[in-house]
Amino acid sequence: MRLVPVLAGVLLASSLSRAAPAAGADPATANLAAPVLIGSAGVFALLDDEFADRLLLGLQYRGAPRTSWSLRPGVGVLGGEDGMSYLYADLARDFALPRRWIATLSFGFGWFNNGDRIEVVDAREFQTVLAVSRQLGRGTRIGLSASHVSNGGWSSPNQGTETLALFVALPFSRWR
Numbered sequence: 001m002r003l004v005p006v007l008a009g010v011l012l013a014s015s016l017s018r019a020a021p022a023a024g025a026d027p028a029t030a031n032l033a034a035p036v037l038i039g040s041a042g043v044f045a046l047l048d049d050e051f052a053d054r055l056l057l058g059l060q061y062r063g064a065p066r067t068s069w070s071l072r073p074g075v076g077v078l079g080g081e082d083g084m085s086y087l088y089a090d091l092a093r094d095f096a097l098p099r100r101w102i103a104t105l106s107f108g109f110g111w112f113n114n115g116d117r118i119e120v121v122d123a124r125e126f127q128t129v130l131a132v133s134r135q136l137g138r139g140t141r142i143g144l145s146a147s148h149v150s151n152g153g154w155s156s157p158n159q160g161t162e163t164l165a166l167f168v169a170l171p172f173s174r175w176r
Helices: 003-015 027-033
Strands: 036-043 055-062 072-080 085-096 101-113 124-135 141-150 161-171
Touching: 036 141, 055 161, 085 124, 101 141, 124 161
Parallel strands: none
Antiparallel strands: 036 055, 036 161, 055 072, 072 085, 085 101, 101 124, 124 141, 141 161
């Protein structure tokens, strides 16, 4: 259970150095290399109508791209009503689309506390995310993300949940 905080610390420390955009880089995508702070609001248990208290709030730090595949390490937390929470570390890849649109795919692992509502059997949970955002001025992005959190068959039953959230991503350089 101590693996996630250690992994999160390693990813955060390795992400603090900022990757500089290449000389002559397209200004519309140059800010994709900057670390970002992401705030989100949405719902847990998107597909389960039985849950009336599904609000979620999230905060994530996503570092600069690493590796030849431009993977971005991140750490984050989602919290919801009735004590639901998810602490995770992930790797994400941004794909620049026309007209300042960006698609992001990410895969993460963390610990989920279901607050006795979703009935997750195993706290160790994987998360897959698809996000679409629009880059605004000075690297700020606004978008929509959909995710699935489950144990991936690690234990049975595999009770998972889906989330849907609006988010704002701000370049980390604004906070320094």
